[in-house]
Amino acid sequence: MSAAAEQTTRLGPFTARVVGSEPLGGLTLVRVELDARTSLGEPGQFHMLRNAAGRDYLARPVGLIQLDDGVGFVVDNASAQADLAGPELEILGPLGKGFDLSATSAETTLLVAAGFGLTVMPAIGRLHTRIRLIAGIRQSDHTPLAHLVAGVTLDTPRIAPDLITEPLEEALATGAYTQVLAAGPGPMGKAVAEICQRHGVASQIALEAPMACGFGGCYGCAVEIDGTWKRCCIEGPVVDGARLVA
Amino acid sequence: MSITVGRLELAHTLLNASGTWDAVEAQRLFGEANPGMAGFVTKTVTAEPRPGNPAPRIAPSRMGLLNSIGLPGPGRDAFLETLLPELATIVAGPIICSVGGFSLGEYVETVEQLDHHSDCDAIELNVSCPNVESGCASIGGDAGETERLTAAARTATDKPLFVKLSASVADIAEIAKAAQAGGADALVCVNTVKATAINRWTHKSQFGGGGGGLSGAAIKPVALHAVLACSDATGLDIIGLGGVETKDDVEDLMSVGAKAVALGTALFRDPSLAKKLRFELGE
Numbered sequence: 001m002s003a004a005a006e007q008t009t010r011l012g013p014f015t016a017r018v019v020g021s022e023p024l025g026g027l028t029l030v031r032v033e034l035d036a037r038t039s040l041g042e043p044g045q046f047h048m049l050r051n052a053a054g055r056d057y058l059a060r061p062v063g064l065i066q067l068d069d070g071v072g073f074v075v076d077n078a079s080a081q082a083d084l085a086g087p088e089l090e091i092l093g094p095l096g097k098g099f100d101l102s103a104t105s106a107e108t109t110l111l112v113a114a115g116f117g118l119t120v121m122p123a124i125g126r127l128h129t130r131i132r133l134i135a136g137i138r139q140s141d142h143t144p145l146a147h148l149v150a151g152v153t154l155d156t157p158r159i160a161p162d163l164i165t166e167p168l169e170e171a172l173a174t175g176a177y178t179q180v181l182a183a184g185p186g187p188m189g190k191a192v193a194e195i196c197q198r199h200g201v202a203s204q205i206a207l208e209a210p211m212a213c214g215f216g217g218c219y220g221c222a223v224e225i226d227g228t229w230k231r232c233c234i235e236g237p238v239v240d241g242a243r244l245v246a
Numbered sequence: 247m248s249i250t251v252g253r254l255e256l257a258h259t260l261l262n263a264s265g266t267w268d269a270v271e272a273q274r275l276f277g278e279a280n281p282g283m284a285g286f287v288t289k290t291v292t293a294e295p296r297p298g299n300p301a302p303r304i305a306p307s308r309m310g311l312l313n314s315i316g317l318p319g320p321g322r323d324a325f326l327e328t329l330l331p332e333l334a335t336i337v338a339g340p341i342i343c344s345v346g347g348f349s350l351g352e353y354v355e356t357v358e359q360l361d362h363h364s365d366c367d368a369i370e371l372n373v374s375c376p377n378v379e380s381g382c383a384s385i386g387g388d389a390g391e392t393e394r395l396t397a398a399a400r401t402a403t404d405k406p407l408f409v410k411l412s413a414s415v416a417d418i419a420e421i422a423k424a425a426q427a428g429g430a431d432a433l434v435c436v437n438t439v440k441a442t443a444i445n446r447w448t449h450k451s452q453f454g455g456g457g458g459g460l461s462g463a464a465i466k467p468v469a470l471h472a473v474l475a476c477s478d479a480t481g482l483d484i485i486g487l488g489g490v491e492t493k494d495d496v497e498d499l500m501s502v503g504a505k506a507v508a509l510g511t512a513l514f515r516d517p518s519l520a521k522k523l524r525f526e527l528g529e
Contacts, residue, residue, distance in 0.1 A: 011276040012518030050515060057310060057462060059515050092517070095275070212304050212311055213514035216271035219289075219315045220304035222454075229297040229318065234271060 009094060009215075013048070013059070014038060018086025020072075024148070025141035028080035029065070031072035032089060040064055040071060041094025043101070043123040044183065044206045044238040048092040048214040049073065054083035059092060061211045061221075061233075063183075065119040065148065066126065074119050074145060095214045096237045099124070099181055099204050106131040110177045111152065112164055112192055114138075117183030118145050120206055124181065125152040134171065136164040136184065165191050172199040180241070182206065186223065193241030203241030207232050247529070251483045251506045252432025254368045254406040256284040257339055258529040259496070260520045263487050263510035264344035264370060264410070265289045265315065270329070272517065273336045282520030285339035287508065288330075290346040290372045291356055295321035299455025305443035310462025310489070311511050312443045314453035317346055317375060317382075322356050330365045340367035342408070345399075346375060346382050354398045361403035369405055371395065371430075374412030374437035376459040383440075386412050389424035396428025408485065410434035411476065413468045419479035432483040434508070435472040439465050462511040463489045470502055477503025491519075493526040 016038070020031035034040075041047070041064070050059035062073040075084055099120075103109075106128045113121050114136030121133055135146040135157040146157040158164050164184075171177060172195065182192040183206035196203035209221035209232035221232040225243050235243075249256050262280065264287045269279040280286045298318025305312040320329060333341055343366045347353035353371065360366040373386030373395065385391040386409075396409055409425035411418055413436040422433055438459025443452040451458065469488025477484055486504025490496060491512040499507050512519055 009275045011278060011281055011521075012516055048515070055308070057306065057308065057515075058511075090515075092515075210302065210304055212313075212511070213517075215275055215517060216268035217266050217517070218304065218311075218313070218514055219265070219298060219318055220313060222298060222301040222303050222318075224301075229300065234268075 009039075010037070013050070013090035013092040016089050016091050018089060021080055021085070024074060025144045026077065026139060027074050027142060027145060028077050029072050029074055029148070030080055030084055031070050032091075034071060038091070039094055040066055042098030043120050044098035045094040045096050046214065046237060047094060048211070049084065050090045051083050051086070051088075052090050056083045058212050059090065059214070061214055063116070063119045066123040067148070068126070068150065074116060092214065096233050097235075099206070099238050101127065103179060104128055104181070108176070108178045110134065110168075110171055110180045112168055112180055112182040112184070114164060114184035114188050117185070117206060117208070118149060120183040121149045121152065125149050132171070134158070134164050134167050136160070136188065164188065165195060168192060168195055172196070172201055177201055179203070182241075184208070190244050193244040196241050197245050204238050205241045205244060206238045207236045249505060251485060252368070252406045252408055252430070254340060254342070256506060258284045258524060259500070259506045259527070260523060261285055261342070261485065261506055261508040262287055262513065262520070263508040264372065266510040266513055269333055269337055276517060279333075279336040280338055281518060282522070282524050283339065284506070285342060285367070286333065286337040287342045287370060288333070288344050289319055290317050290344040290375065291322055291325045292317055292319055292346050293322050293352040293356060295319065295324065299453065299457075301454050302452055303454065305452050307443075307460060307462065307464065309464035310460055311514070312441055312458050312460055313438065314455045314458045316455045316457075322359065326359055326363055330363060334365035341365060342368040342370050344370045344372050344410070346372040350395050350398055353395055354402050357399045357402040361405055366405065368408060369399070369403060370408040370410050370434055371399055372410050372437070374410050376412065376414060376438060376440045376457055383412055383414070386421060387415050389420045392421050393424040393428040396425045396430050400429030406431045408432045408434050410437055411472065412437050413465075413472045414440040418472050419475045422476035422480050422482070426480045426482055430482065432485060433476050433480065434485045434487070435476050436465070436469050436488050439468055461488070463491060465489050466495060470498060473499055473504050474502040493523055496523060496527060
């Protein structure tokens with residue numbers, strides 16, 4: 001989708017130093033220090049993350065969160081205290097296709113994100129201040145995750161079982177938006193794509209899937225795209241929403 | 247120092263395991279199709295295009311990875327016409343084409359067509375995939391079927407012919423002897439070991455396609471036993487694989503009879519592993 005996806009990524013994982021760990025309600029923001037050669041990638045791309053001294057046999061895909069004062073990633077508290085505590089982590093990336101932001105503007109683009117999908121949004125918010133964000137979270141103590149996204153116009157976060165679909169329908173009914181950029185769990189992404197298609201609004205959806213490698217080798221991250229099973233790490237994670245409702 | 251495995255010449259000892267490396271994507275991402283590898287083993291080619299198994303396809307394990315991928319691929323025609331010629335332009339070293347099927351006829355037809363394709367340097371019969379309902383592992387689980395298939399493939403090609411075996415059988419040495427009797431030039435030991443992951447709520451398999459195979463460090467002892475048993479039983483050249491992560495792992499497999507060694511799951515966390523191991527091995 002984006003030109004950056006064609007770039008050459010460094011072969012092999014590099015080492016990043018953990019420089020801080022901050023509570024984020026029921027989650028943890030782990031801050032890392034990257035060397036100058038490390039590309040953060042484009043919003044929507046991801047990195048594979050692993051503590052070589054930890055218990056995880058394989059790396060896990062994470063979206064690096066780009067904040068005004070550094071970068072990091074958000075994980076559940078148990079992972080932050082155990083496998084991803086540092087002091088060093090192996091990181092491979094950036095990988096996958098990110099958002100195409102060429103037609104993005106704060107006036108006509110709407111952001112929708114839920115759960116860990118929210119970690120993608122600060123990078124977009126920094127480029128397009130005051131862009132509107134509809135946020136969904138699983139439980140009330142995850143609310144600080146939504147407020148990490150600075151510079152955006154944030155709707156009151158929807159806490160499960162309340163869904164983001166209701167405010168999305170209302171927003172698109174105004175006719176003010178021509179594009180939706182969304183990131184979150186699979187069912188949410190498909191619902192957003194369907195609603196956008198019904199309103200005649202373009203959508204880009206960042207998908208989530210468990211991955212073993214992140215670069216197409218394992219074929220493990222199957223997601224339904226174009227009506228069949230395809231690799232999330234190669235086709236996505238950001239795909240045209242129309243491909244999810246074909 | 248080059249080596250010869252089952253009549254196939256390789257510049258050194260390290261390969262990838264079939265189904266664990268996408269050379270086209272590696273070329274695009276990393277600028278190298280098969281970094282540090284002496285050749286390239288393709289993902290298993292089937293007669294028809296296959297989407298693979300439904301998600302979920304993978305589950306973590308303490309010392310490895312569980313998968314139920316289900317042989318996704320473009321099918322024989324697209325492989326021969328498009329993918330294989332593209333691989334030939336980007337891969338360093340020979341191309342070993344992995345062949346799967348759901349009947350003896352499917353296997354043989356693919357082998358015949360590969361025999362005529364100048365970009366295929368050797369053929370690996372996959373008779374050991376645990377993640378499809380028929381063919382493959384059901385053939386490799388039976389000595390008679392293995393010998394019949396290998397012999398039929400042998401008559402269809404003069405190219406180096408390898409047979410990839412499963413350790414999820416009663417006696418892998420008997421299957422190895424059957425492959426040898428059928429005319430195999432070399433053996434590949436071993437594929438993933440049959441295994442599953444359970445959904446704690448439904449008490450059924452976590453995988454969308456059922457089945458499942460275990461790879462990674464957990465199966466290195468299984469691979470060592472398989473290579474030793476097959477080497478002793480046949481004396482054939484063997485490509486050893488299963489849980490290889492370090493120089494010691496490579497040397498251990500070679501000490502029990504492997505002539506070349508393939509990397510699989512460990513590549514997932516470090517795609518530069520073959521390069522690092524070549525350096526450590528002094529190759």
